[in-house]
Amino acid sequence: MGTDGPGPGLQLQAGLQPELRALPGLLKALGMLAMTHAEVVTATERALASNPVLERAEGHPCPGCGRHVASGTCFRCRGGQGVSRFQDGPEPAVNPFASLDEDARVEVRPDSRHALELVLAHLTSRGLLDCGPEQLALLHGLHPGQVHEALRALRAVGPPGIAATSVVELLALQAEALAAAGEVPDWLPHLVRGHLADLAAGSTDAAASVLGLSGEQVLAGLAIVRERLRPFVAMDTSAETSAIQTADVFLYRRPDGSLEVEVPASAWFGLQVVDLSAGLTDASGAKQWLTEHELEARRLLYQIDRRASALLRITECAVTHQKDFLDHGDAGHHRPLTRTAVAQETGLHPSTVSRAVSGKRLRLPSGTVTDLACLFGKGQAARAALQEYMTTAAGGAASDEQLRGALARSGFAIARRTVNKYRRSLQQDA
Numbered sequence: 556m557g558t559d560g561p562g563p564g565l566q567l568q569a570g571l572q573p574e575l576r577a578l579p580g581l582l583k584a585l586g587m588l589a590m591t592h593a594e595v596v597t598a599t600e601r602a603l604a605s606n607p608v609l610e611r612a613e614g615h616p617c618p619g620c621g622r623h624v625a626s627g628t629c630f631r632c633r634g635g636q637g638v639s640r641f642q643d644g645p646e647p648a649v650n651p652f653a654s655l656d657e658d659a660r661v662e663v664r665p666d667s668r669h670a671l672e673l674v675l676a677h678l679t680s681r682g683l684l685d686c687g688p689e690q691l692a693l694l695h696g697l698h699p700g701q702v703h704e705a706l707r708a709l710r711a712v713g714p715p716g717i718a719a720t721s722v723v724e725l726l727a728l729q730a731e732a733l734a735a736a737g738e739v740p741d742w743l744p745h746l747v748r749g750h751l752a753d754l755a756a757g758s759t760d761a762a763a764s765v766l767g768l769s770g771e772q773v774l775a776g777l778a779i780v781r782e783r784l785r786p787f788v789a790m791d792t793s794a795e796t797s798a799i800q801t802a803d804v805f806l807y808r809r810p811d812g813s814l815e816v817e818v819p820a821s822a823w824f825g826l827q828v829v830d831l832s833a834g835l836t837d838a839s840g841a842k843q844w845l846t847e848h849e850l851e852a853r854r855l856l857y858q859i860d861r862r863a864s865a866l867l868r869i870t871e872c873a874v875t876h877q878k879d880f881l882d883h884g885d886a887g888h889h890r891p892l893t894r895t896a897v898a899q900e901t902g903l904h905p906s907t908v909s910r911a912v913s914g915k916r917l918r919l920p921s922g923t924v925t926d927l928a929c930l931f932g933k934g935q936a937a938r939a940a941l942q943e944y945m946t947t948a949a950g951g952a953a954s955d956e957q958l959r960g961a962l963a964r965s966g967f968a969i970a971r972r973t974v975n976k977y978r979r980s981l982q983q984d985a
């Protein structure tokens with residue numbers, strides 16, 4: 556981002572012309588600024604589940620900070636401390652489908668076990684095969700029959716659609732599974748396999764005449780496709796992330812002692828827009844269908860990045876003011892700082908700064924997570940001081956009155972009642 560320094564405002568920075576063409580996008584970007592990290596994660600998961608061109612890159616969340624890491628350990632926190640299972644053991648499995656390996660191995664003909672391993676290695680994070688079976692056989696010097704046997708075994712044990720070679724095939728396989736279970740009409744798989752492109756282009760006539768259906772039936776089928784089918788293979792991958800102390804803003808100390816601010820942007824989440832057009836016939840409306848999804852996906856990434864960029868500017872500005880406070884960790888070094896002052900320095904609107912700071916969490920270099928608002932105001936300084944003091948042996952056991960005394964010695968004249976209020980809110984956060 557080369558747009559730092561005071562500017563005429565968030566919406567008029569250079570290089571952001573696409574936004575002028577997409578006002579709804581701008582409004583959404585501002586809405587996203589108010590979102591917490593958890594809310595951004597939820598929005599992201601929802602988009603990943605519904606948009607076929609939005610994808611999370613291969614990899615896994617860093618057990619220390621949650622960053623999406625392609626391979627190896629996180630360059631920033633090296634996996635964090637206190638998460639011993641990742642420190643000495645091997646890397647966590649990056650392939651969510653690795654668990655299918657054992658089941659499929661039992662199922663597969665012995666002469667095709669090696670082919671099975673290779674098929675698993677060629678699965679994308681969506682569960683699609685990244686090349687055709689024949690190509691895969693050619694690539695690894697296998698007999699095509701072995702690859703097909705491996706695919707048969709994998710599909711027998713895996714979720715519907717696993718190892719499909721295109722999104723259309725993936726959807727068709729899911730439709731077949733639902734039809735076999737009697738949950739959807741028998742003709743739905745044919746509709747998906749042969750006519751999805753026409754339907755995406757808004758034409759129901761061809762599908763209706765070929766399949767002998769009414770226009771209403773075709774539309775009902777399309778509704779089922781939207782509701783029940785997913786452009787990825789669903790696997791339960793709920794493990795990993797629970798121990799992570801997530802935050803909206805991360806503060807790191809560089810080797811030279813200076814502070815660096817990082818805000819999770821789209822790359823942090825491992826999000827990317829992929830080209831899925833290979834599996835679709837050219838002369839159809841399917842390309843347009845994909846283009847719309849692609850625009851939507853890019854808009855989401857843009858919004859996440861805009862949120863990150865605004866939060867970054869605001870926090871960097873506040874951190875500059877609170878350098879002493881952050882270096883020494885004691886409230887005596889906290890400087891009163893208003894949101895208005897930061898708005899003036901960053902060129903953002905004061906309400907933008909307020910919305911950005913509100914409800915956000917800051918992870919300090921020590922790993923402690925606190926309110927981003929602790930960099931602002933005056934009362935927050937006392938609260939931060941109290942938090943620091945309470946982590947010491949003396950502070951942990953101190954009464955409200957003793958805490959009040961300790962704060963007073965740090966220069967904070969605060970009523971015991973207020974101390975009690977701070978203490979209770981800090982204990983709730985812990």
Ligand SMILES: [Zn+2]
Pocket residue numbers: 617618619620621622629630631632633634635
């Ligand atoms: Zn990390």
